[in-house]
Amino acid sequence: MRALTFLAHRFVAGDDIDDAIEAVRALNADGLKVTLDNLGEDSHDKAHALAAAEENLAMLRRIAQSGVDANISLKLSQLGMGFDDALAKESLLRIVAEAEKLKNFVRIDMEGSAFTQKTLDIFYSLHDAHPGVGIVLQAALRRTEQDCRDAVARKVRVRLCKGAYKEPDTVAFPDKKDVDANYDRCAEILAKAPIPAMATHDDARIEHALKAFDAAGLVKSDYELQMLYGIRGKRARELREKGHTVRVYVPYGTHWFPYFYRRLRERKENLLFIVRNFFE
Ligand code: FDA
Numbered sequence: 001m002r003a004l005t006f007l008a009h010r011f012v013a014g015d016d017i018d019d020a021i022e023a024v025r026a027l028n029a030d031g032l033k034v035t036l037d038n039l040g041e042d043s044h045d046k047a048h049a050l051a052a053a054e055e056n057l058a059m060l061r062r063i064a065q066s067g068v069d070a071n072i073s074l075k076l077s078q079l080g081m082g083f084d085d086a087l088a089k090e091s092l093l094r095i096v097a098e099a100e101k102l103k104n105f106v107r108i109d110m111e112g113s114a115f116t117q118k119t120l121d122i123f124y125s126l127h128d129a130h131p132g133v134g135i136v137l138q139a140a141l142r143r144t145e146q147d148c149r150d151a152v153a154r155k156v157r158v159r160l161c162k163g164a165y166k167e168p169d170t171v172a173f174p175d176k177k178d179v180d181a182n183y184d185r186c187a188e189i190l191a192k193a194p195i196p197a198m199a200t201h202d203d204a205r206i207e208h209a210l211k212a213f214d215a216a217g218l219v220k221s222d223y224e225l226q227m228l229y230g231i232r233g234k235r236a237r238e239l240r241e242k243g244h245t246v247r248v249y250v251p252y253g254t255h256w257f258p259y260f261y262r263r264l265r266e267r268k269e270n271l272l273f274i275v276r277n278f279f280e
Helices: 002-008 017-029 046-066 085-101 113-127 144-153 176-190 203-215 233-241 257-265 268-279
Strands: 033-038 070-074 106-108 133-138 158-161 197-199 224-228 246-252
Touching (some): 017 033, 017 246, 133 144, 176 203, 197 203, 257 268
Parallel strands (some): 033 246, 106 133
16 A cells, blocks of 8 residues: 555645645746645545535635645535535535635536536536636537537636546447547637636647637637646646646645546556556
8 A cells, every 4th residue: 555655646746735835836936837636526424525625725725825826626526516416516606705815716627427417517506606617528428519519608617638537338439539539629619718728648639729729819828738747747848838828737635546546547557557566
């Protein structure tokens, strides 16, 4: 377990907010913006869900006090969605209100497809009155092209990713090439949304999005490119040097296993690395 914890630190900035702020400062020093995430999902009781809300409020205050360039990302299942949707919505509202007061921004991560509609419903119930909140859409899902069109119509800030969850073929494209094609299509649609955020480490997807944004008349300050902490850091810095706004998703906390597992699953070299280290 100690070895696994050690390996997880490639993708996780540390156990607490102090570790996270230190990582943010280092990234900011290289011109990279950050979105901070307190790891956690699927809270099963009110106490955990409320504690997660307090941690997100504390993150926003700490970002403001320390003057770092970061917003926050969170998962609604961590705030109680799934067992008490009203509680999750109430906590989200408190967090978004605090972010507004501090002139910051809250991004709602997207979880497995069982939660997609619920996440969008809670998000849209707040969005019109609170534009300082944005959503994530996953190119792997068949519904996402329409979700992107709806997001454009409602002037929503969207982060587009491929999707990290294992999904049935009925809701998601089973073939990677179809996910990639949908990513490109969705990037073109989102060129008309406010500050589209392209979250991918895939050069071909980034290039396609940049071409689509250019064709739509966007300039570099109109969109973001986003990557995960510990993945393709050199590429993130190259893109920054070319003048793009690059934001790194920095997770921290002790509840790292589900996040770490998703990072292992999406790349077989990571699994081989673990196996090699285990036997060494
Ligand atoms: P792809 O998987 O095709 O990888 C392209 C290249 O990136 C690989 O060839 C490799 O070089 C590198 N790479 C990718 N994954 C790697 C890994 N784990 N380790 C090492 N190298 C790797 N998902 C979700 O379902 N909900 C969400 O809210 C978010 N949020 C989010 C925010 C941000 C900022 C990012 C970058 C990603 C997410 N994701 C996410 C995760 C996303 O859905 C997806 O699982 C990963 O980004 C991997 O997909 P790529 O687009 O990078 O492409």
